Amino acid sequence: MPMDKNFNYSKAFRDPVLAKGLVEEIKKNVTRTWVLMEICGGQTHAIMQYGLDQLLPPEIELVHGPGCPVCVTPLEQIDRAHAIAMQPNVIFCSFGDMLRVPGSQVDLFKIRAKGGQVRVVYSPLDAVQIAQENPDKEVVFFAIGFETTVPANAASVLQAKALGLTNFSILTSQVRVPPAMHAILGSPENRVQAFLAAGHVCTVMGYWEYFPIAQKYQVPIVVTGFEPTDLLQGILAAVKQLENNQFQVENAYQRAVTENGNTAAQKMINKVFEPCHRNWRGIGTIPNSGLGLRADYALFDAEKRFSVEHIQTKEPEICIAGQILQGLKKPNQCPAFGSLCTPSNPLGAPMVSTEGACSAYYRYALNLETTH
Amino acid sequence: MAQENLISFQGPVCPVPLQHKDTIVMGHGSGGKMTHDLINLVFRKYFSNAILDAGNDFANVQIPDGNGRLSISTDAHIVSPIIFPGGDIGKLAVCGTVNDMAMSGAVPLYITASFILEEGLPIATLEQIAQSMQEVAQEAGIQIVAGDTKVVEKGKGDGIFISTTGIGWIPDGREIRGDLAQPGDRIIISGTLGDHGIAVLAARGDLGLTTSVQSDVAPLNHLIQTVINAAPQTHVLRDPTRGGLATTLNEIALQSKVGIQLFEETIPVQNEVQSASELLGFDPLYIANEGKLIVIVPEAEVEAVLSAMKNTKYGENCCLIGEVVDKYPGRVFMKTTLGTTRILDMMAGEMLPRIC
Incomplete structure (x- = not known):
């Protein structure tokens, strides 16, 4: 889409008239019930924030996928983070919403209140800067996230290496979307008939990885954005495919996503990280679903540096x-x-x-x- | 690799909750749910009396054998940085207390100020703050009549903390309180939301975010006088400070046992504030304001109060944003621009940025 400086990007994709038109279009196309999963937590948030579920015909059921990096970070990794953050010489850096997640004993708020140095950062590179400014401290960044966030995590490691920093490391809990889609579709209890793929992840990764998934499980996969009309557009595309018995990978977020994605970011990911098995909170271990540090960058691995790999936590049973x-x-x-x-x-x-x-x-x- | 049936259903998973009932954490100062819980757990437990338990930002007390009543309010002020676009901690301290008093419909008269200074604070900075306190006191028409100063060692303060207490006079017959909103009343906001929070956040400099947004910090007592003159039946006045519009309206909904319905398309937010908020993962309805006024009046007085407010310095961007209803008592909800409805809950604890 050409950039037009008079175009209001914060309002255009929330236009009520456009949205109503899309809803009508969806109603016109739907003839039976369908179960769609939006992968990304940001999409779930937007659906509920704008009440899109209230606008859709009752035939369409949206189920909410595992695409919230905070939610799927396993408890043992959170406990490891806390074990590191409680050490006296450590400055522990994290994205904001990770602070409230309780481990089995404490949360990062409580560690901060007891004198632990816990800092909220917006970018992993901020943590590198903190490491530069505090050469006598160990600075650890809690590198969680999907493919959207991973390139920035990789950049922090490359930056720290380029600066010759020996006091910076990351605790990883990074996850990939395609293995999770396999796991969901391969489950005997699966109900999902089409996916709204996560637009931000696809900005980085493109959607070339989805072709085999759509073919294998015969489900439509529609790359979808985050604004109300983006989401309705994605739902419409998925419904049209379902009604016509198609199962294509389709891009309904063309202003941000290309098939190949951001190849420079992908190269950076592959340089620093490699696929590894990863435990997803509430789902279990999904093979090759994680991204761990390559051997070349083992020096930056906080799990090794602080010997917390032995921490294993079993979760008590309360919620679903x-x-x-x-x-x-x-x-x-x-x-x-x-x-x-x-x-x-x-x-x-x-x-x-x-x-x-x-x-x-x-x-x-x-x-x-x-x-x- | 075969990936079928790999989900190992671990069953329900969850850690036990943390209530933060044994240690103060930052969220206790957020102005949201945790602050309320702390007040109930500690202060109300020991200090409880009818005046305090009214739950307003001011105390409404009888003068023995006197004419009218007193409005008393006290506030502690911490802000980083201490000087920010549109104001500083001194202006904030005076306005905060003037505004809290004025929300009862009182005429603010006097305030006192205690200063906790950190060793190393430049005197020139302190003087700048004192000067701005005097300027805003003059604008508000009040006097700073007593004070106290203490100094703490370097590292034990954050430059300067200021605590202010104010006394104002409530004329006889004036009843404006958080528990007086009634179904059918209309809700007016005096201007754009979220300016103060975003201005201060950007001024901290650690987000790499540059904006031209200025804090809205301002004394609201003259605006309030205009409101009361135009709408003698004003039921509630409240300034949406910490926790923002959403949290403040939740307090009123609970105090008055009513529902509050807002209309998203009418809520004024500057484009720059909206963009910065979305970038940072915040909602402008939960961001602090320091110079905005919520007015709740019967429908019959809406037009009069809007046109009077529009002619004032701090009310020129005022809008009608919602109404008080009898369904969902204690809740605040909003008709979105798409015609759907969503809840606006009270802010939980510390406002945290989202990961992506």
Whole structure:
């Protein structure tokens, strides 16, 4: 799309008239029930924020995918983060919404209140700068995220190496979307009939990885953005394919995404990281779904540097986060939703992060039926 | 690699919740739910009395054998940086207390100020702050009549903390409180939302974010006098400071046991504030303001109050943004531009940026 400086990017894709037209178009095309999964937590958030689910015909069910990096970070990794952050000589840097996620003992707020040096950063490169400014401290960055965030994490390692820093390391919990799609579609309990692929992830990765998935499981995969009309456009494209018995990979977010994605960012990812097995909170281990540091960069691996690999935590059973992250249940079907479990008193990660499905439901949805 | 059936269903997963009931964490100062819980757990437990328990930002007290009543309010001020676009901690301190008093419909008269100074603070900075306090006190028509100064060692403060207390006079017959909103009332905001929070956040410099947004910090007592003259039946006045419009309206909805419905398309937010908020993962409805006024009046007085406010310095961008309803008592909800409805809950704890 050509850049037009008079074009209002923050309003154009929220246009009520355009949105209503798309909804009508969806209603015209739908003849039976369909289950669609939006992969990304940002999409779940937007759907609930704008109440798009209220506009859609009842035939269309949206289930919320596992695309919230905070929610899928496993408890043992959070406990490892806390073990590192509590050490006296450490400055522990994290994205903001990770602070509230409780480990099995504490959370990062509590560690900070007890004198631990916990800092919120917006960019992993800020953590590198903190390492430069504090040569006598160990600076650790909690590198969580999907493919969207991973290039910046990689850049921090490359930057630290270029600067010759020996006091910087990262604790990784990075995940990839395609293995998660395989896991969801391959599950005997799968209900998902089409995917709205995560637009931001595709900005980096393109959508070439999705062709074999669409073919193998015969599901439409529509690359979808995050504004209301983007989402409705994605839903419309998916419904049209489903109704016509097609299963193509389709790009409904052309202003940001190309088939090959950002190849420079992909190169950076591959230079620093390699696929590894990764435990997803609530889902379990998915082979090759993670991105861990390559041997060349082992010096920057906080797990090795602080000897926390032995920390293994088993999660106690309270909420149904696992089933929600797999799209098997809706947040309001949880007996704790809205009563025992709220954003100020979260029982599970999906209620903690603003991108989590439970939080999105709680924040935005009025008068939901709950099971309690 | 075969990837079928690889999900190992671990069943329900979750850690036990952390309530933060044994240690102060930053979220206790957010003005949101955690602040409310802390007040109930500690202060109300020991200080409880009818005046305090009214739950307003001011105390409304009877003068023995006197004419009218007193409005008393106290505030502690911490802000980083201490000087920011549009103001400084001194202006913030005076305006904060003037505004809290004025929300009762009082005429603010006097304030006192205590200063906690950190060793190493330049005297010139302190003087700049004192000068701005005097200027804004003059604008508000009040006097700073008593003070105190303490100094703490380097590293034990953040440059300067200021605590202010104010006394104002409430004329007889004036009843403006957070528990007086009634179904059918209309909700007016005096101008754009989120300016102060974004100005201060950008001024900290650690986000690499440059904006031209200025803090809206301002004394609102003259604006309030205009409102009361135009709308003698004004039910509620409140300034949406920490926690923003959404949190403040939640407080009013709870105090008055009513529902509050907003209309998204009418809510004024500067483009720059909207863009910065979205970039940072914040919602302008939860960002602090220091010079904005929520007015809740019966429908009959809406036109009069809007046209009066439009002619004032701090109310020229005022808008009608919602109404008080009897459904969903205690909740705030919003009709979106798409015609759907969503909840606006109280802010939970510390406002945190999102990962992506």
